[in-house]
Amino acid sequence: MTRIRLEESIDWPAIYAIYDAAFAQTAEADLVRNMDRDGDLILSLVAYDGKPAGHIAYSHLALHETPSVKACVLAPLAVSPSFQHQGVGTALVRESLQRLTDDGFDLVVVLGEPSYYGRFGFDPKLAQNLKTPYDGPYLQALALSDDGRRAHGPVAYARAFAELT
Numbered sequence: 001m002t003r004i005r006l007e008e009s010i011d012w013p014a015i016y017a018i019y020d021a022a023f024a025q026t027a028e029a030d031l032v033r034n035m036d037r038d039g040d041l042i043l044s045l046v047a048y049d050g051k052p053a054g055h056i057a058y059s060h061l062a063l064h065e066t067p068s069v070k071a072c073v074l075a076p077l078a079v080s081p082s083f084q085h086q087g088v089g090t091a092l093v094r095e096s097l098q099r100l101t102d103d104g105f106d107l108v109v110v111l112g113e114p115s116y117y118g119r120f121g122f123d124p125k126l127a128q129n130l131k132t133p134y135d136g137p138y139l140q141a142l143a144l145s146d147d148g149r150r151a152h153g154p155v156a157y158a159r160a161f162a163e164l165t
């Protein structure tokens with residue numbers, strides 16, 4: 001059975017192993033570590049199924065024209081290949097969105113496959129109101145409150161995104 005909990009420092013080797021296995025690189029794990037270094041990480045969850053199976057992270061997103069809207073970025077997300085297609089990714093996304101809603105977040109932005117994120121309500125049309133470095137068909141947004149739907153204009157991602165190679 002999959003168990004999801006907040007990341008702890010003891011999880012770092014497992015997190016690197018998950019991204020290495022899922023993406024054949026560790027740039028995504030470095031992104032999480034750098035967001036943590038900068039104090040920009042707002043949620044980091046690990047899924048366990050006997051052993052570490054998946055990870056998801058969220059970081060701060062600044063909205064210049066609607067600063068009262070509490071927004072964040074979903075990135076990265078990965079499930080180890082031996083655990084994929086068993087609902088681990090879905091469980092990580094659903095649990096994290098519930099926690100963010102409980103914490104008063106209004107908006108989540110993600111860059112990814114609309115066919116995957118659409119099932120959680122992420123919508124490319126809502127993201128078109130924003131001006132980001134990642135504008136295009138893969139940028140999607142999910143409003144967690146009515147305030148989230150009025151977000152618009154330029155945004156600033158966490159600094160660690162600019163260091164991604």
Ligand SMILES: CC(C)(COP(=O)(O)OP(=O)(O)OC[C@H]1O[C@@H](n2cnc3c(N)ncnc32)[C@H](O)[C@@H]1OP(=O)(O)O)[C@@H](O)C(=O)NCCC(=O)NCCS
Nearest residue numbers: 022077078079084085086087088089090111112113115116
């Ligand atoms: C994408 C990922 C996080 C999904 O996690 P998961 O635990 O396998 O997902 P779930 O079991 O909850 O859902 C599986 C469904 O998601 C869909 N799906 C999986 N990967 C997908 C992808 N890359 N694009 C679109 N849909 C995808 C499929 O419809 C799949 O259904 P199926 O099992 O009937 O084929 C995982 O496959 C992964 O880590 N992949 C490699 C890294 C990656 O692409 N991360 C996404 C960053 S945007």
